[in-house]
Every structure is written in structure tokens, then in C-alpha cells.
Amino acid sequence: QHGPRADVWGALSRDARAAGASGEEPAPGSVCGGRPGSQRLGCGQSPSAEGMQTNEARIERLAVSVCTELRLARREICQDAVRLFGKDVVSAWVRSVLRPAEICGLLVGARCGHWDILSDWNVTLPGTPKPPVVPPAPPPPGAPTTRLLFLTDLHWDQAYAPGSDPACKDPLCCRGGRAQGPSHAGAGYWGEYSKCDLPLHTIENLLQHLARGPPFQLAYWTGDLPAHDVWQQSRADQLRTLRTLSALLRKYLAPLPVYPAVGNHEASPVNGFPPPYVHGNQSSAWLYGAMAEAWEGWLPPEALETLRWGWGHGQEKVRGWARGCPLSAPRPGPLRPPPPVLPE
Numbered sequence: 001q002h003g004p005r006a007d008v009w010g011a012l013s014r015d016a017r018a019a020g021a022s023g024e025e026p027a028p029g030s031v032c033g034g035r036p037g038s039q040r041l042g043c044g045q046s047p048s049a050e051g052m053q054t055n056e057a058r059i060e061r062l063a064v065s066v067c068t069e070l071r072l073a074r075r076e077i078c079q080d081a082v083r084l085f086g087k088d089v090v091s092a093w094v095r096s097v098l099r100p101a102e103i104c105g106l107l108v109g110a111r112c113g114h115w116d117i118l119s120d121w122n123v124t125l126p127g128t129p130k131p132p133v134v135p136p137a138p139p140p141p142g143a144p145t146t147r148l149l150f151l152t153d154l155h156w157d158q159a160y161a162p163g164s165d166p167a168c169k170d171p172l173c174c175r176g177g178r179a180q181g182p183s184h185a186g187a188g189y190w191g192e193y194s195k196c197d198l199p200l201h202t203i204e205n206l207l208q209h210l211a212r213g214p215p216f217q218l219a220y221w222t223g224d225l226p227a228h229d230v231w232q233q234s235r236a237d238q239l240r241t242l243r244t245l246s247a248l249l250r251k252y253l254a255p256l257p258v259y260p261a262v263g264n265h266e267a268s269p270v271n272g273f274p275p276p277y278v279h280g281n282q283s284s285a286w287l288y289g290a291m292a293e294a295w296e297g298w299l300p301p302e303a304l305e306t307l308r309w310g311w312g313h314g315q316e317k318v319r320g321w322a323r324g325c326p327l328s329a330p331r332p333g334p335l336r337p338p339p340p341v342l343p344e
Contacts, residue, residue: 060086073171073231081231085269091282149210149219149256151249155265156241157197157227162187166194172228197227203245207252219256221249223263230270238268239290246294258298262291276309 060082067078093103105113157175163186165177174187174196190202226233226241249258264271267287274283292304
């Protein structure tokens with residue numbers, strides 16, 4: 001192969017080999033991969049701060065080159081994304097038991113390295129016969145009903161600009177620039193059916209309409225509040241989104257009970273939810289603590305404690321009851337006070 005993609009594959013392969021990616025374990029007391037300064041991830045030796053800084057910068061430069069040469073995004077976006085994700089990715093690699101060639105094979109493919117889990121594998125099913133399927137029985141005519149509000153994926157774009165380009169080449173549009181194409185139609189005032197998220201006034205208008213309609217018994221709010229500009233989101237951006245939208249729900253839906261859950265977009269960087277044993281600045285304490293403050297009054301004290309501890313990403317933080325069927329809870333035992341019991 002020739003061209004930029006072939007150059008990228010060659011660079012990845014050379015860097016993997018240079019990092020000591022032969023797949024053989026180093027001898028006791030030897031440097032990783034048999035070459036001084038080539039610290040192999042997961043080899044059991046901690047690189048010096050100076051050497052690690054050099055390796056981090058090298059990895060970031062390579063990642064920007066790969067992103068740019070494969071035309072995944074503009075170079076500026078590639079640089080912002082690598083800068084935002086770099087520290088967490090390198091920290092995970094340092095703690096990994098994988099060798100560089102295995103990491104490269106896992107992320108890029110077989111042309112870069114070998115990763116065993118990509119090979120064929122089988123799952124042996126138990127011999128227990130499958131139970132018979134029982135079709136659900138619909139409620140009888142005239143059975144009581146309850147109105148539940150389900151809000152999800154609001155994705156507020158703080159940079160949404162009506163009239164801007166809705167068909168840009170970036171991962172997220174409607175954020176500036178003149179509209180291109182035959183019609184030259186810019187982004188709508190309320191939103192756009194394109195690679196765009198929502199302006200705040202659309203979300204607020206939605207809540208205003210909900211407040212004027214028939215009453216709800218309770219609301220489930222299942223996260224994904226920030227926009228999809230994942231290459232440039234700071235913690236301050238995420239917290240502003242969390243607090244702004246939580247305040248809007250209280251303003252228009254109170255005293256309706258709201259039971260929120262955490263979406264994958266709430267973190268910075270996106271999907272960055274370290275397990276509870278990660279402490280300090282790289283933990284998720286900055287996010288979970290802010291959520292507990294923003295959602296106080298909606299969730300019982302036990303659920304707020306669970307949230308601060310960092311359990312249950314993607315799960316409901318409380319035990320609700322809908323027609324007597326409990327929802328999943330992050331830990332066993334009743335939560336006090338419980339959510340309201342829906343009428344039978």
C-alpha cells in the first residue's frame with residue numbers, strides 16, 4: 001500500500017517495535033524490551049517522570065498524526081481531542097498488563113500487532129432447558145393509568161447558533177460559519193435535523209409545554225446532558241450543563257419527583273468514569289459530588305451517598321416502584337424515603 005494510510009501503518013508498527021513489542025517477557029532486572037528508555041507498558045517497572053513525559057508527548061504526536069492522516073477530523077480537532085484524552089489513556093496503558101503490540105493490535109488492527117481476544121472463541125451454554133415463553137398480559141379495559149415523564153439525551157449545545165452551517169465537516173455543526181450548498185439554509189431557531197444538538201431555548205420551551213400539560217406522577221431523567229463536542233469539553237463546561245438543566249427542571253416541573261441517572265456524556269473526557277479505587281484529580285469525585293448537590297431533594301440520602309461514592313454509572317440511583325415492580329438499585333436494601341408508590 002502507498003499513501004498516507006500506509007505511512008500511518010508504518011509509523012505505528014515502527015513505534016510498537018521500538019517500544020519493545022516483541023511479545024517476550026524481559027529478563028529480571030532488565031529494561032522493558034531490551035532497550036534502555038523503552039518502557040514497556042505493564043512490564044512491572046515504573047518509568048521516570050522525565051522519561052514518561054517524553055513518551056507521553058511522543059504518543060500524543062503520533063495520535064495527532066494518525067487522526068489527521070486518516071482524515072478523522074481537522075487537525076485542530078485532532079489536537080484538542082488528543083490533548084483532552086491523552087492523560088487518561090496513557091494512565092490506563094501504564095496500569096495495563098498488555099504489551100505495546102497487543103495495545104496496537106487491539107486499537108488499530110492486526111497489521112499493527114496481535115491481540116488474542118480478537119480470535120474466535122466459544123461460549124458453552126448450560127444444559128438447563130430454556131423456560132417456556134409466557135406472553136405478557138395487557139391490562140384489562142378500564143384499568144387505571146399513570147402518566148410518567150421520560151427525559152433523555154437533551155444534549156444542550158452551549159455554542160448553538162441559529163442560521164449557522166448545519167452541514168459542516170466537523171463532528172458537530174450548527175455552531176458558526178455560513179451555510180453551504182444550493183439552498184444555503186442555515187440552522188433553524190429551534191434546532192436542525194443534521195449533525196447538531198439543541199439550543200437552550202428549545203429545551204426550556206419543551207419544559208414550559210410539559211408544565212402546562214396534564215400532570216405527571218414522576219419523571220425519569222436518564223442523562224446525556226452535554227453536547228457532542230467531545231474534543232473540547234472541560235469539567236467546567238460539564239458542570240455548567242448539569243447545574244443549568246437541573247435548575248430548569250426544578251423551575252418548570254416542581255414539585256414533580258425526578259429520578260436522574262448518569263449518561264456517558266456527563267464526564268470529561270466523554271466516557272471517562274474511573275472506578276472508585278482511583279482517587280485524586282483523575283477520579284470522578286468532581287462530577288459525582290456536583291450531581292449529588294444538584295439532585296439533592298430528588299434523591300433520598302442513601303442514594304446521594306451511593307452517587308458520591310461513584311457506584312452505578314448508567315443505572316438508576318434509586319429504587320422506584322412502577323405497578324409494584326422494583327427498578328434496579330445500586331445496592332441491596334430499602335432506600336428511605338422511598339419514591340412514591342404508583343396507584344394500582
